[in-house]
Amino acid sequence: MIDVVLHKDRDRAVRRRHPWVLSGAVARLDPPDAGVPGAFVRVLSAAGEVVGWGHLSPGASLRVRLVSFDKEPPPDDWLEQRVARAVERRAAQSLVGETDAVRLVNAEGDALPGLVADRYADTVVVKFTAAGMAVRRDAVAEALRAASGASVGFERADAAASRREGLAARSGPLWGEAPREPIWIRERGRRYRVDLVGGQKTGFYLDQRDARDRVERLAAGRRVLDAFAYTGGFSVAAIHGGARSVTLVESSAPALALARENLAEAPGCEVRAVEADVFRFLREDVEEYDLIVIDPPPLARARRDVTRATRAYKDAVLHALGRAAPGAHLLCFSCSHHVGPDLFRKVVFGASLDAGRSLRVLATLGPPADHPVSLDHPEGTYLNGLLLEA
Numbered sequence: 001m002i003d004v005v006l007h008k009d010r011d012r013a014v015r016r017r018h019p020w021v022l023s024g025a026v027a028r029l030d031p032p033d034a035g036v037p038g039a040f041v042r043v044l045s046a047a048g049e050v051v052g053w054g055h056l057s058p059g060a061s062l063r064v065r066l067v068s069f070d071k072e073p074p075p076d077d078w079l080e081q082r083v084a085r086a087v088e089r090r091a092a093q094s095l096v097g098e099t100d101a102v103r104l105v106n107a108e109g110d111a112l113p114g115l116v117a118d119r120y121a122d123t124v125v126v127k128f129t130a131a132g133m134a135v136r137r138d139a140v141a142e143a144l145r146a147a148s149g150a151s152v153g154f155e156r157a158d159a160a161a162s163r164r165e166g167l168a169a170r171s172g173p174l175w176g177e178a179p180r181e182p183i184w185i186r187e188r189g190r191r192y193r194v195d196l197v198g199g200q201k202t203g204f205y206l207d208q209r210d211a212r213d214r215v216e217r218l219a220a221g222r223r224v225l226d227a228f229a230y231t232g233g234f235s236v237a238a239i240h241g242g243a244r245s246v247t248l249v250e251s252s253a254p255a256l257a258l259a260r261e262n263l264a265e266a267p268g269c270e271v272r273a274v275e276a277d278v279f280r281f282l283r284e285d286v287e288e289y290d291l292i293v294i295d296p297p298p299l300a301r302a303r304r305d306v307t308r309a310t311r312a313y314k315d316a317v318l319h320a321l322g323r324a325a326p327g328a329h330l331l332c333f334s335c336s337h338h339v340g341p342d343l344f345r346k347v348v349f350g351a352s353l354d355a356g357r358s359l360r361v362l363a364t365l366g367p368p369a370d371h372p373v374s375l376d377h378p379e380g381t382y383l384n385g386l387l388l389e390a
C-alpha cells in the first residue's frame with residue numbers, strides 16, 4: 001500500500017469529489033521512496049482518514065488523479081467496468097445521433113482521468129494523458145477492445161502530456177493493424193476523410209459535431225467563410241446545407257490537403273480553399289459573407305496566456321465582422337478552459353463595439369453529448385461557442 005498524506009485542510013477539494021490532488025496539497029508519501037509513475041495510491045487526510053484512491057504522477061504538479069472517494073478500495077475490475085459503462089453511455093444516447101465517429105471515453109467526464117478514446121468506424125484512437133493510464137495501457141486496450149468490439153486500437157502520443165508526466169511519447173497499434181492511410185467517416189449524412197495517425201487531436205474535431213449541424217441548417221444559398229478550417233468540417237456541412245460558396249482558410253498544409261479531398265464533391269457550390277494565416281487573410285480579403293465560422297486553436301493553454309489570447313480572439317472577430325454582410329450569422333468559438341463563457345462574451349462584445357456592429361446572440365454552443373463533463377470537475381469545460389446575428 002502506498003499512502004499520499006495531505007497537508008492539514010488540503011482535503012477539502014477531495015471531499016467535494018474533485019478528482020485532482022495538486023502537488024502543493026501533498027505533505028508526504030509513505031513509504032517515501034514508493035513514488036513510481038502511475039502507482040495506485042491511497043489518499044489520506046492529515047488526520048489519517050481515507051479520503052480517496054487514485055493514480056500517482058510523481059513529478060507532475062497534478063500529483064494524484066482520484067478514481068474513488070470511498071473508504072474501501074475500488075474493486076479490481078473498476079477500470080474495465082468504467083470503460084464498459086462509458087461505451088454503453090454512448091450507445092444509449094440518441095443525442096449522439098447517426099455517426100460512426102464518437103468519443104467513447106472523455107477522461108474525467110467518464111470517471112477515467114488520463115484517458116481519451118475516440119471511435120472512428122472500426123478503429124479506436126486512444127490518448128493516454130496521465131501516467132496512471134499509460135502504465136495500464138494493456139488493461140485499458142483490452143477493456144476498450146472488449147467494450148467497443150472495434151477491430152483496431154491505435155495509440156496516439158500526446159507530447160505535452162508525456163512531458164508533464166515524464167513518460168516516453170508512444171505511438172502505434174494497441175490491437176489489430178495500424179491504419180495505413182486516412183479513412184472515411186460518416187456523420188449525420190456528411191462524409192469526412194480523417195487521418196487517424198497524423199491528424200490533429202485524434203484525427204477530427206468530434207466536439208464540433210452539433211455546431212456542424214447548425215452550420216448545415218444556416219447555409220442554404222449563402223456565402224460561407226470557414227476560418228481556422230482544419231480539414232473542412234464546417235465547410236462540408238455548409239456544402240451539404242446548400243451553400244452558394246465556401247471559402248476555407250487554414251494554415252496547415254496537411255490539413256488543407258485533406259480538406260481539398262473533403263470538398264471535392266460540391267455540386268453547385270463555388271469552393272475556395274486558401275492556405276493562409278487567418279489574421280492576415282481577414283485584413284486582405286475583400287469578399288462579403290453571410291455565414292462566418294471562426295474556430296481558432298486554443299489560444300490560451302495556460303492562465304498567463306489569457307490576455308494575449310483575448311486580443312487574438314478579438315482581432316479575429318473584429319476583422320471577420322468587417323467581411324460580414326448585413327444580417328450575416330457568425331459562429332465564434334473559444335476552446336481554452338481559461339477563457340470561460342463570460343470572458344469570451346466580453347471579448348466578442350469588444351469586437352462588436354470596435355466594428356460598430358450590434359450583435360445578438362441566437363444560441364450558445366458547446367460540445368455534444370459524447371463529451372460529458374462531470375459537475376465535480378469544472379476544468380473539463382473548454383469549448384464555448386456563440387451563434388450571433390450581425
Ligand code: SAH
Nearest residue numbers: 205228229230233250251252277278295297
Ligand atoms: N474548425 C476545425 C477545427 C479548427 S482547430 C474543425 O471543425 O475541424 C484550429 C485550426 O486552425 C487548426 O487546423 C490549425 O492548423 C489552424 N490554425 C492555427 N493558427 C492558424 C492561423 N493563424 N491561420 C490559419 N489557420 C490556423
